[in-house]
Amino acid sequence: MAEDQGNGLPSALRRRLLMGLAGLPAMALMPRTSFAAAPATAAVNTTGLAVTDTEVTVGVLHSLTGTMAISETGAQQAEKLAISQINDAGGVLGRKIKIVQEDGASDWPTFAEKAKKLLVNDHCAAVMGCWTSASRKAVLPVFEQYNGLLYYPTFYEGLEQSKNVFYTGQEATQQILASLDWIHKEKGAKTFFFIGSDYIWPRTSNKIARKHVENVLKGTVVGEEYFPLGHTQFNSVINKLKLKKPDVIFTDVVGGSNVAFYKQLKAAGIDLSKQLLLTISVTEDEIDGIGGDNIAGAYSCMKYFQSLKNPNNEKFVAAFHKMWGDKTVIGDVTQAAYLGPFLWKMAVEKAGSFDVDKVVAASPGLEFKEAPEGYVRIDPNHHLWSKTRVAKALPNGQFEVVYESPELIKPDPFPKGYQ
Amino acid sequence: MIRPASPSTVHDNPFMKPMEWVSLALLAAVIFLVLPLCLDAFRLNLAGKYLSYAFVALGLVICWGFGGILSLGQGVFFGLGGYCMAMYLKLEASSVENTKIQSTPGIPDFMDWNQITALPWFWKPFASLPFTLIAVIVVPALFAFVVGTAMFRRRVGGTYFAIITQAIAAILTILIVGQQGYTGGINGITDLRTLNGWDIRTDSAHNILYFVNGALLVACILFAQYVKRSKLGRILVAMRDKEDRVRFSGYSVAGFKTFAFCLAAVFAAIGGAMFTLQVGFMSPSFVGIVPSIEMVIYAAVGGRLSLFGAVWGTLLVNWAKTTFSESFPELWLFGLGGLFILVVLAFPNGLAGIYRTYVEPRLTRRAKAPESAPTALPHAAE
Numbered sequence: 001m002a003e004d005q006g007n008g009l010p011s012a013l014r015r016r017l018l019m020g021l022a023g024l025p026a027m028a029l030m031p032r033t034s035f036a037a038a039p040a041t042a043a044v045n046t047t048g049l050a051v052t053d054t055e056v057t058v059g060v061l062h063s064l065t066g067t068m069a070i071s072e073t074g075a076q077q078a079e080k081l082a083i084s085q086i087n088d089a090g091g092v093l094g095r096k097i098k099i100v101q102e103d104g105a106s107d108w109p110t111f112a113e114k115a116k117k118l119l120v121n122d123h124c125a126a127v128m129g130c131w132t133s134a135s136r137k138a139v140l141p142v143f144e145q146y147n148g149l150l151y152y153p154t155f156y157e158g159l160e161q162s163k164n165v166f167y168t169g170q171e172a173t174q175q176i177l178a179s180l181d182w183i184h185k186e187k188g189a190k191t192f193f194f195i196g197s198d199y200i201w202p203r204t205s206n207k208i209a210r211k212h213v214e215n216v217l218k219g220t221v222v223g224e225e226y227f228p229l230g231h232t233q234f235n236s237v238i239n240k241l242k243l244k245k246p247d248v249i250f251t252d253v254v255g256g257s258n259v260a261f262y263k264q265l266k267a268a269g270i271d272l273s274k275q276l277l278l279t280i281s282v283t284e285d286e287i288d289g290i291g292g293d294n295i296a297g298a299y300s301c302m303k304y305f306q307s308l309k310n311p312n313n314e315k316f317v318a319a320f321h322k323m324w325g326d327k328t329v330i331g332d333v334t335q336a337a338y339l340g341p342f343l344w345k346m347a348v349e350k351a352g353s354f355d356v357d358k359v360v361a362a363s364p365g366l367e368f369k370e371a372p373e374g375y376v377r378i379d380p381n382h383h384l385w386s387k388t389r390v391a392k393a394l395p396n397g398q399f400e401v402v403y404e405s406p407e408l409i410k411p412d413p414f415p416k417g418y419q
Numbered sequence: 420m421i422r423p424a425s426p427s428t429v430h431d432n433p434f435m436k437p438m439e440w441v442s443l444a445l446l447a448a449v450i451f452l453v454l455p456l457c458l459d460a461f462r463l464n465l466a467g468k469y470l471s472y473a474f475v476a477l478g479l480v481i482c483w484g485f486g487g488i489l490s491l492g493q494g495v496f497f498g499l500g501g502y503c504m505a506m507y508l509k510l511e512a513s514s515v516e517n518t519k520i521q522s523t524p525g526i527p528d529f530m531d532w533n534q535i536t537a538l539p540w541f542w543k544p545f546a547s548l549p550f551t552l553i554a555v556i557v558v559p560a561l562f563a564f565v566v567g568t569a570m571f572r573r574r575v576g577g578t579y580f581a582i583i584t585q586a587i588a589a590i591l592t593i594l595i596v597g598q599q600g601y602t603g604g605i606n607g608i609t610d611l612r613t614l615n616g617w618d619i620r621t622d623s624a625h626n627i628l629y630f631v632n633g634a635l636l637v638a639c640i641l642f643a644q645y646v647k648r649s650k651l652g653r654i655l656v657a658m659r660d661k662e663d664r665v666r667f668s669g670y671s672v673a674g675f676k677t678f679a680f681c682l683a684a685v686f687a688a689i690g691g692a693m694f695t696l697q698v699g700f701m702s703p704s705f706v707g708i709v710p711s712i713e714m715v716i717y718a719a720v721g722g723r724l725s726l727f728g729a730v731w732g733t734l735l736v737n738w739a740k741t742t743f744s745e746s747f748p749e750l751w752l753f754g755l756g757g758l759f760i761l762v763v764l765a766f767p768n769g770l771a772g773i774y775r776t777y778v779e780p781r782l783t784r785r786a787k788a789p790e791s792a793p794t795a796l797p798h799a800a801e
Contacts (some may be wrong), residue, residue, distance in 0.1 A: 053511070064748050064749050065749075065751075065752050086523070101748050102748055103744050103748040103749070103751065105744065107703065107704055108606070108607060108700075108702050108704055109698060109700070109704065109705070110744075111469075112698065112699070112700065113698075113741075114463065114744075115462060116464075117461065117745070120460075120461040121459075121461055131724060133606060134605050134606040134702070137606045137610075138605075138606075138609055138700060138702070139607045140609070140610065140698060141609065141611075141612075141620070141700075145620050159532055178798070198596065198597060198599070198604075199596070199599065199604050199606070200532060200533075200599065200605075200606060201530075201606045203533065203599070204532060207534070228593060228596060228597065229596070257651065302486065308504070317711045398578075414520070
């Protein structure tokens with residue numbers, strides 16, 4: 001026994017020593033485990049993006065000057081709000097987002113130059129930006145060449161799908177078809193008059209609308225007219241409207257032209273509480289310029305309105321007003337721009353990497369349930385599934401939602417039978 | 420310093436004065452050595468873009484500085500040259516293979532979006548590179564000739580001419596934007612890829628194009644210098660200062676003016692073509708009134724009487740534009756505006772004026788070269 005005890009003590013010591021020795025490598029591992037929230041930079045960034053242990057750089061590229069500044073301000077503000085909210089919640093893969101902002105100056109070549117700068121010089125992991133189709137077309141080759149990642153917020157004409165772009169606004173069929181169905185069914189509309197600004201988006205949208213009116217609704221298009229961007233004389237077309245008396249005036253006039261159009265419409269005695277008018281280009285931002293009284297009664301078709309009643313939107317509107325002032329209005333594009341940083345964050349975290357290829361691969365199927373518009377899902381074609389809503393303009397500059405599509409509508413940027 | 424008056428023969432009138440050779444050497448050193456060595460690929464490509472605007476400023480020096488014809492529509496010629504080149508590049512990029520998702524493969528994408536199903540007739544010749552290169556020069560020259568002849572024959576000059584050129588710039592922009600099925604509309608012609616099979620989007624291609632651009636610019640400067648020192652150049656200056664005397668002496672004023680205008684147009688067009696190659700697209704935002712006036716500002720900042728000043732002015736203004744806008748994205752336009760006001764108020768003859776007043780006299784004194792008489796500062800035209 002004594003011998004045994006004598007032998008036992010050292011063996012117990014040895015065991016403890018061995019355990020301690022075995023624990024050493026484990027202790028060496030311990031500091032690693034405390035960094036689990038922020039995986040090593042080398043692992044999450046294999047393509048030389050601007051990612052450090054604590055920061056990741058994201059570009060914001062909108063017009064701060066020039067004619068588009070008034071429209072793009074909201075989008076840019078929403079992106080900054082989203083990024084600050086993400087940072088407050090701990091960032092992306094444990095890294096705070098650092099913003100590099102550039103001014104596209106309402107000039108398409110400048111957009112291309114700045115996009116290249118953001119990708120080549122600043123190595124931005126993602127860029128939130130652009131508003132007009134023209135600016136997107138200008139930067140698209142740059143993003144494709146340097147394998148960048150762009151989140152584009154505006155509702156647009158479709159006919160495009162790039163590996164390097166996510167489209168957080170609606171493409172034309174999502175926006176148009178449901179609203180035409182609604183106005184046909186609810187208001188019995190049969191005849192339509194199209195009025196648009198003369199560039200690719202209104203022309204493509206009207207082409208889709210015309211096919212739908214003629215082939216699906218069996219109605220007629222009694223007129224289709226286009227005006228240059230910035231045009232302010234609509235009296236001749238207003239006379240034609242009085243002559244043809246269409247059931248619905250369908251408009252996609254953009255920017256400052258809207259102000260002249262609705263004022264002249266009112267001055268000519270066309271009362272929008274009696275005459276149906278459906279627009280796909282007027283958000284709360286535009287009404288700010290048009291004046292609520294001038295457009296009250298018109299129907300607008302968008303996926304988002306500031307007046308939407310849901311908890312997500314109430315939080316979003318409150319946060320937006322807190323950051324940018326109570327007087328700011330929030331339009332469709334502003335909300336779509338707000339989605340970009342969150343969709344990117346979710347994709348990065350799902351992929352466990354900032355690498356553009358991995359983020360792109362992780363994106364399809366992602367659902368964002370906290371979106372102010374309700375919830376959205378990324379389709380493999382890089383557009384979002386979203387609801388379409390029709391709302392009536394009120395004299396106070398807000399909208400009252402009168403129709404909401406029951407389900408999310410699938411994005412279809414290359415619609416068969418509408419081209 | 421004072422040279423006895425001697426009959427101006429060609430022998431007495433060297434191609435360039437020593438100081439001008441120095442200026443040229445300095446400019447060439449900056450373009451071909453300093454910038455390529457100091458700048459990374461992205462910034463060098465930007466510098467190449469700026470230098471393509473310098474062609475326009477150079478043309479303006481001849482037309483406005485020497486000839487006294489202020490054109491506020493040089494964007495038209497820049498655009499024509501650029502569009503000719505863009506049409507060629509777009510056709511090459513729109514191969515059936517690249518455009519197979521379209522309803523009509525093989526035509527440019529914007530035509531497909533606008534329900535055009537066949538290539539328009541005026542696009543067809545631009546499938547050929549030699550035709551395109553000729554068109555880059557000939558189309559703007561012809562257009563300038565028609566405009567110039569129509570105006571100058573009727574003795575439209577000064578402010579009226581400036582207004583008409585501006586109207587032409589506006590008309591052409593509206594035409595391009597309105598005919599989007601044929602021109603790409605407000606988006607312009609985008610996504611250009613290869614020049615005769617050579618990918619122009621790579622860094623090495625940008626480098627090569629930068630040097631081609633620089634060489635062309637120097638060649639244009641030398642040609643402009645040749646015009647300046649020739650009898651023709653002197654008639655231009657004479658015309659600017661006393662048009663009636665030149666006319667009464669039996670010269671066809673309209674002819675000389677048209678020539679200067681056409682030459683400026685050709686320079687602008689070469690710049691436009693080089694711009695398209697380096698930037699990879701062309702849009703109506705280079706054709707309109709605003710860019711045309713901006714181009715006049717380049718020449719004004721550089722000094723409208725100096726060929727070299729025009730190039731420096733273009734570089735300075737564009738560099739300031741890029742730097743200000745990167746550092747102060749929300750305030751940069753104020754900085755740029757301030758720069759213009761400063762130049763116009765303090766240095767009406769631009770950078771070249773500063774050089775001539777302050778730098779050159781000292782250099783000349785130090786060099787003590789008997790041949791380098793002080794350059795007579797021509798009177799401001801307007």
